[in-house]
Amino acid sequence: MSSAGQSGTESATAEHPKAYPPPEEFAASAVATADLYDEADADRLAFWAKQARALQWDTDFTDTLDWSNAPFAKWFVGGKLNVAANCLDRHVEAGNGDRVAIHWVGEPGDTRDLTYAQLLAEVSKAANYIGELGLTAGDRVAIYMPMVPEAIVAILACARLGLPHSVVFAGFSAAALRSRVDDAEAKLVITTDGQFRRGKPAPLKSAVDEALGTGEDAAKSVEHVLVVKRTDHDPDLNWVQGRDLWWHETVGQASDQHSYTAFDAEHPLFLLYTSGTTGKPKGILHTSGGYLTQIAYTFKNVFDHRPETDVFWCGADIGWVTGHSYLVYGPLSNGATEIVYEGTPNSPNEHRHFEIIEKYKVTTYYVAPTLIRTFMKWGREIPDAHDLTSLRLLGSVGEPINPEAWRWYRTVIGADRCPIVDTWWQTETGAMMISPLPGVTHAKPGSAMRPLPGISAKIVDDDANPVAPGEQGYLVLDQPWPSMLRGVWGDDDRFRDTYWSRFAAQGWYFAGDGARYDEDGALWVLGRIDDVMNVSGHRISTSEVESALVGHSGVAEAAVIGAADETTGQGIVAFVILRSGVEDRGDELIDELKAHVSKDISPIAKPREIIVVPELPKTRSGKIMRRLLKDVAEGRELGDTSTLVDPTVFENIRRRNG
Ligand code: PRX
Numbered sequence: 001m002s003s004a005g006q007s008g009t010e011s012a013t014a015e016h017p018k019a020y021p022p023p024e025e026f027a028a029s030a031v032a033t034a035d036l037y038d039e040a041d042a043d044r045l046a047f048w049a050k051q052a053r054a055l056q057w058d059t060d061f062t063d064t065l066d067w068s069n070a071p072f073a074k075w076f077v078g079g080k081l082n083v084a085a086n087c088l089d090r091h092v093e094a095g096n097g098d099r100v101a102i103h104w105v106g107e108p109g110d111t112r113d114l115t116y117a118q119l120l121a122e123v124s125k126a127a128n129y130i131g132e133l134g135l136t137a138g139d140r141v142a143i144y145m146p147m148v149p150e151a152i153v154a155i156l157a158c159a160r161l162g163l164p165h166s167v168v169f170a171g172f173s174a175a176a177l178r179s180r181v182d183d184a185e186a187k188l189v190i191t192t193d194g195q196f197r198r199g200k201p202a203p204l205k206s207a208v209d210e211a212l213g214t215g216e217d218a219a220k221s222v223e224h225v226l227v228v229k230r231t232d233h234d235p236d237l238n239w240v241q242g243r244d245l246w247w248h249e250t251v252g253q254a255s256d257q258h259s260y261t262a263f264d265a266e267h268p269l270f271l272l273y274t275s276g277t278t279g280k281p282k283g284i285l286h287t288s289g290g291y292l293t294q295i296a297y298t299f300k301n302v303f304d305h306r307p308e309t310d311v312f313w314c315g316a317d318i319g320w321v322t323g324h325s326y327l328v329y330g331p332l333s334n335g336a337t338e339i340v341y342e343g344t345p346n347s348p349n350e351h352r353h354f355e356i357i358e359k360y361k362v363t364t365y366y367v368a369p370t371l372i373r374t375f376m377k378w379g380r381e382i383p384d385a386h387d388l389t390s391l392r393l394l395g396s397v398g399e400p401i402n403p404e405a406w407r408w409y410r411t412v413i414g415a416d417r418c419p420i421v422d423t424w425w426q427t428e429t430g431a432m433m434i435s436p437l438p439g440v441t442h443a444k445p446g447s448a449m450r451p452l453p454g455i456s457a458k459i460v461d462d463d464a465n466p467v468a469p470g471e472q473g474y475l476v477l478d479q480p481w482p483s484m485l486r487g488v489w490g491d492d493d494r495f496r497d498t499y500w501s502r503f504a505a506q507g508w509y510f511a512g513d514g515a516r517y518d519e520d521g522a523l524w525v526l527g528r529i530d531d532v533m534n535v536s537g538h539r540i541s542t543s544e545v546e547s548a549l550v551g552h553s554g555v556a557e558a559a560v561i562g563a564a565d566e567t568t569g570q571g572i573v574a575f576v577i578l579r580s581g582v583e584d585r586g587d588e589l590i591d592e593l594k595a596h597v598s599k600d601i602s603p604i605a606k607p608r609e610i611i612v613v614p615e616l617p618k619t620r621s622g623k624i625m626r627r628l629l630k631d632v633a634e635g636r637e638l639g640d641t642s643t644l645v646d647p648t649v650f651e652n653i654r655r656r657n658g
Helices: 024-028 035-042 044-052 083-087 089-096 116-132 149-161 174-184 205-212 247-253 289-302 321-333 352-360 369-378 403-413 492-500 542-550 587-600 626-633 649-657
Strands: 063-066 074-077 100-105 111-115 141-144 165-167 188-192 194-197 200-203 224-228 244-246 268-274 282-287 311-314 337-341 364-367 393-397 420-423 457-460 473-477 509-517 523-528 532-535 538-541 555-565 569-578 609-612
Touching: 035 044, 044 063, 044 074, 044 289, 074 289, 083 089, 083 149, 083 289, 083 321, 089 116, 100 116, 100 149, 111 116, 116 149, 116 247, 141 149, 141 174, 149 165, 149 188, 149 268, 149 321, 165 174, 174 205, 174 268, 174 282, 174 587, 188 205, 200 205, 205 224, 224 247, 244 247, 268 321, 282 289, 289 321, 311 321, 311 352, 321 337, 337 352, 369 403, 393 403, 403 420, 457 509, 492 509, 523 532, 532 555, 532 569, 538 542, 542 555, 542 569, 542 587, 555 626, 569 587, 569 626, 587 609
Parallel strands: 100 337, 141 165, 141 188, 165 268, 188 224, 224 244, 311 337, 311 364, 364 393, 393 420, 569 609
Antiparallel strands: 063 074, 100 111, 194 200, 268 282, 457 473, 473 509, 509 523, 532 538, 555 569
């Protein structure tokens, strides 16, 4: 369970009301009103068909939902559309070509603005050239790029050509990239020469070279690597003739006119790999019509979006689902003007985000609780030094937000005038599922409140019975939804097992989160109930980190848990047993192991703490007792140790843990 401080039980005071109604002025002109719930309740499928028809279809659909082959859904059956045309051409044709789509801010401070017409031209060039490379609809493309405009251009060019993209976070290691490239059998990899980190260029293409290998070890599926010049810092950049192509020499020279083809509503749009309980990351598959419908609908209603006046900013990286849905497809399908920022919040200093809000008059700001807690740590004098009066709505995503951080966000960043939308969803759900509507909901700090209109969720016990208010249960989605995942790439069994087997008799989707309703019917998401950790809003599985650790020659066995962490929600704590004969070199070894995990997976998976132990606590059936390790890592009294083979193990672990 996440421990970022969910209460849901605290009592109201004058200073801390239980719930915050929307400001009157906001409610009076809100995009989404309470009728939306009634409309969706009256006829859920008609409601979704209406949302879908807000998009541009080249061929209308005949059926809203075909659930006859559950859990494999088909939404908007028979419909054809082009996702990129919905994000670009449609707005240009409507006369909004001069509207800024993207205010891009580079890490070192360089900037670039792209209007809808310019973005369409760039995407057309990329589509023309990628088409020339011989890729055809259905071929996969891996995108391994920092937050440069070309990353969004590449994503949309893929969508335009019907090439499912697999964006791999540029902070992931070469090994992580390789496994994703292989699993998806990507034909093309798009990357940059380097990326900026804290004002300095760092290599990126070298990781692609390492990932793709050479000779016998070469990734078989990859024919080309398309390289955007971003840092231009390495005169000796490795270049594989015949495979590697400069973007500016190829895409840059292509025609900016491209006529699109419409694809089936169920044509695959993208794969996004995410951590599960066991095994390697899964390629979550999303398709076109249903995904775009729910993304466009949630963006408009949850963010109360006004295309003429709003400036939206989603702080997520394109490597995560939040970046896909609310940095690319949501804003652009709505014709929004948005910020895309390349760097970290403290480069060059902690004022960066607030300077951007002030400069571009950002109205809507959407980030993860971990960042809000970081801002709290830095102190309110930083945001207070800036004019943030353009803000009118704040959003939170990725992990439970503790009430204290929620209130700070509302008071310090939102000056007590901006509603907060705490949005619960997952890579698998594709779009927001549970969230306040900003002009309607009396939001409680820390609660995602209730399913959005058109969405249905339940909290149930092991036997699928609804739990009473105040009691904790499993969060399930009991009705299919348009942007639901359509499968796990290449592994239908894993799709069924992971999400649909827990409540197979009922046909419900098992989210993997614990939750409870309070006495007022507000829904509180409590965090993962499986072995998935949530570190700064990033999903990392314990088994992934364990297998990285045992991949080190000195480690015989490893057990990893997510321990409560004030800033990051959870922090990774690893217990390792060394191989016999391996000397415990203290901090030197610990640092080496941390660096090993960082290289094998990503710096985000680097353990906060590694504790060398002589033994791990195991049950008689050989299962590692993670619950007890969590107690140790969080400094609690030990829980029930009666099922352990050898309870004295803990004496040794505690001694080591100091
Ligand atoms: O545990 C929930 C948590 O993040 C998980 C999904 O992670 P991921 O697929 O990486 O997607 C994150 C961005 C949508 C969920 O199972 N989570 C996400 N949003 C919230 C949340 N937990 C509580 N409140 C939220 N608003």
